[in-house]
Amino acid sequence: MNFKKYETPEKLRGHYYTDSQLASFLTRWVLETQPNSILEPGCGDGIFIESIAHLLKKPNKLKSIIGFEIEPNEAEKARKRYTALKGVKANIYTKDFLGWSLLNFFNKPLFDGVLGNPPFIRYQYLEDFIQERAEKIFNLFNLKFTKHTNAWVPFVVSSIAMLRPGGRLAMVVPSEILHVPHAESLRLFLTAQCSKILIFDPEELWFDNVLQGTVLLLTEKKINKNDDCRGVAIIPTKDRSFLNENANKYFEKANYVNGKILRGKKWMRGLLTSHERNILDAVSNNPDVFLFDQVAGVDVGIVTGANKFFLVSDSIVSEFGLEQWAYPMFGRSEHVRGLIYDKKNHNENRKLGLPTNFLWLKEEVDELPASVRNYIQLGEKQELHKRYKCRIRNPWYCVPSVYVSSVGMLKRCHYFPRLIYNKAKAFTTDTAYRIKTTRGIAIEKLVFAFVNSLTSLSSELEGRHYGGGVLELVPSEIERVIIPMPKIAIDLRRLDHDFRKGVSPEELLINQDELLLKAIGLSKQDRQVLFSAWNRLRKRRQRVRNK
Ligand SMILES: C[S@@+](CC[C@H](N)C(=O)[O-])C[C@H]1O[C@@H](n2cnc3c(N)ncnc32)[C@H](O)[C@@H]1O
Numbered sequence: 001m002n003f004k005k006y007e008t009p010e011k012l013r014g015h016y017y018t019d020s021q022l023a024s025f026l027t028r029w030v031l032e033t034q035p036n037s038i039l040e041p042g043c044g045d046g047i048f049i050e051s052i053a054h055l056l057k058k059p060n061k062l063k064s065i066i067g068f069e070i071e072p073n074e075a076e077k078a079r080k081r082y083t084a085l086k087g088v089k090a091n092i093y094t095k096d097f098l099g100w101s102l103l104n105f106f107n108k109p110l111f112d113g114v115l116g117n118p119p120f121i122r123y124q125y126l127e128d129f130i131q132e133r134a135e136k137i138f139n140l141f142n143l144k145f146t147k148h149t150n151a152w153v154p155f156v157v158s159s160i161a162m163l164r165p166g167g168r169l170a171m172v173v174p175s176e177i178l179h180v181p182h183a184e185s186l187r188l189f190l191t192a193q194c195s196k197i198l199i200f201d202p203e204e205l206w207f208d209n210v211l212q213g214t215v216l217l218l219t220e221k222k223i224n225k226n227d228d229c230r231g232v233a234i235i236p237t238k239d240r241s242f243l244n245e246n247a248n249k250y251f252e253k254a255n256y257v258n259g260k261i262l263r264g265k266k267w268m269r270g271l272l273t274s275h276e277r278n279i280l281d282a283v284s285n286n287p288d289v290f291l292f293d294q295v296a297g298v299d300v301g302i303v304t305g306a307n308k309f310f311l312v313s314d315s316i317v318s319e320f321g322l323e324q325w326a327y328p329m330f331g332r333s334e335h336v337r338g339l340i341y342d343k344k345n346h347n348e349n350r351k352l353g354l355p356t357n358f359l360w361l362k363e364e365v366d367e368l369p370a371s372v373r374n375y376i377q378l379g380e381k382q383e384l385h386k387r388y389k390c391r392i393r394n395p396w397y398c399v400p401s402v403y404v405s406s407v408g409m410l411k412r413c414h415y416f417p418r419l420i421y422n423k424a425k426a427f428t429t430d431t432a433y434r435i436k437t438t439r440g441i442a443i444e445k446l447v448f449a450f451v452n453s454l455t456s457l458s459s460e461l462e463g464r465h466y467g468g469g470v471l472e473l474v475p476s477e478i479e480r481v482i483i484p485m486p487k488i489a490i491d492l493r494r495l496d497h498d499f500r501k502g503v504s505p506e507e508l509l510i511n512q513d514e515l516l517l518k519a520i521g522l523s524k525q526d527r528q529v530l531f532s533a534w535n536r537l538r539k540r541r542q543r544v545r546n547k
Contacts (some may be wrong), residue, residue: 148180
């Protein structure tokens with residue numbers, strides 16, 4: 001859990017400024033249409049305003065620029081920057097853009113162009129009144145709202161709403177626009193409102209101290225509401241050289257993807273080439289390939305509400321006489337290096353002093369021995385009983401929904417997700433999911449078949465990632481992952497051994513593809529295409545800042 005009081009002022013204001021090269025690339029494109037009016041929500045110290053001043057040619061039609069900046073000192077800097085713009089009325093308001101947009105949607109002060117880099121601020125860090133305004137914006141446009149949203153999302157929704165038909169919006173936005181669930185409403189809104197959506201996806205990270213990747217979003221609002229959206233095009237860029245080119249050349253000629261991408265929940269498919277998409281679609285229809293929810297069920301792990309208290313090492317168990325209440329558990333990737341968690345693995349973890357015990361206390365406090373009561377009191381001294389998950393149950397230390405599943409899957413991974421055959425019948429907590437096979441599918445087969453490039457690529461497309469590059473899947477996303485289940489003999493022990501002895505993730509996948517994907521009829525070339533697509537998306541997710 002992150003707390004507002006521990007965050008830097010930059011993070012609370014979503015204050016990451018655009019450099020002049022990026023700003024002029026976007027500004028040139030918006031100015032091409034000879035706009036009468038431009039909006040800059042969250043203008044900071046006014047880099048886009050300066051870009052307009054530098055790039056505006058005579059004659060031009062620009063009459064007004066309206067900017068918003070919540071921070072007075074920055075707004076003042078932006079005001080100074082616009083003095084260079086003779087004949088253009090510029091108003092920089094020191095106020096919340098979202099509040100202003102709510103009051104003005106229906107006055108129709110539509111803009112011909114929108115430029116900017118909206119603030120990246122988690123919903124929980126926004127002032128209450130801004131939170132309320134953000135929610136109202138979603139409601140006004142009948143968009144599904146969630147408290148997981150981030151300030152940049154309502155900023156872009158409002159900006160699109162304030163664009164006149166045919167107007168252009170060019171913005172720097174977080175790369176999570178492609179996949180995070182909280183931006184799904186925005187993705188739907190963009191495809192409903194805009195004729196084409198172009199995204200430049202840089203290989204490197206552009207902002208200091210920001211783990212979050214950014215992309216450039218260029219879009220034109222539909223002239224007629226009922227026009228079709230041509231789709232989304234994503235252009236990967238290796239370096240900054242494209243910033244010297246004409247953006248419109250890309251906007252006109254890009255290969256826009258629609259169909260599944262517009263109906264689907266995410267835009268990650270846009271990162272694939274058409275050849276990769278064709279192979280993926282063909283293989284999805286293969287009779288030996290299944291959606292994960294056709295072969296297994298996924299449930300969340302045990303929610304303790306205080307993992308440090310409930311998951312403990314053997315030494316804590318003996319110190320407080322907790323033996324009778326201690327059950328085997330695993331919960332981290334370091335605890336299981338392979339695909340099988342058995343007694344041997346468990347005992348090794350115990351010897352290492354890892355928290356291998358889950359405390360399942362069901363009795364009332366006065367039925368427990370003194371040493372166990374002491375342990376409970378220790379938790380109460382740390383105020384664990386007041387935590388939300390703990391205080392809603394009675395007694396607070398009795399964890400509900402405790403059951404073992406024969407297969408586990410860690411929520412997060414670096415390379416590709418893997419299933420774990422839980423032979424030790426250990427419990428797993430909320431760092432892992434509980435999975436059970438359906439339709440009589442053998443456990444070993446499911447765990448074995450999950451390791452291959454097709455499933456790994458599908459996981460990249462369905463999952464989400466945040467700064468830091470770790471891939472995370474929630475149950476509904478795992479259910480949509482595809483898995484090949486050919487009728488072949490398998491050797492899970494051998495594969496488990498390969499994982500444990502440190503065979504590289506790439507080699508593991510290639511070896512598995514040779515068995516599984518070949519057996520469903522995929523040629524060597526097609527297997528290679530799926531592997532390369534996975535590897536590219538994986539590297540993109542794990543990218544680091546490169547000056
Ligand atoms: C990512 S910075 C971008 C600044 C500038 N547009 C640029 O590209 O360099 C976002 C700016 O939005 C401002 N901001 C944050 N919340 C705002 C709000 N509710 N209304 C207006 N501005 C806001 C921040 O103070 C910050 O200067």
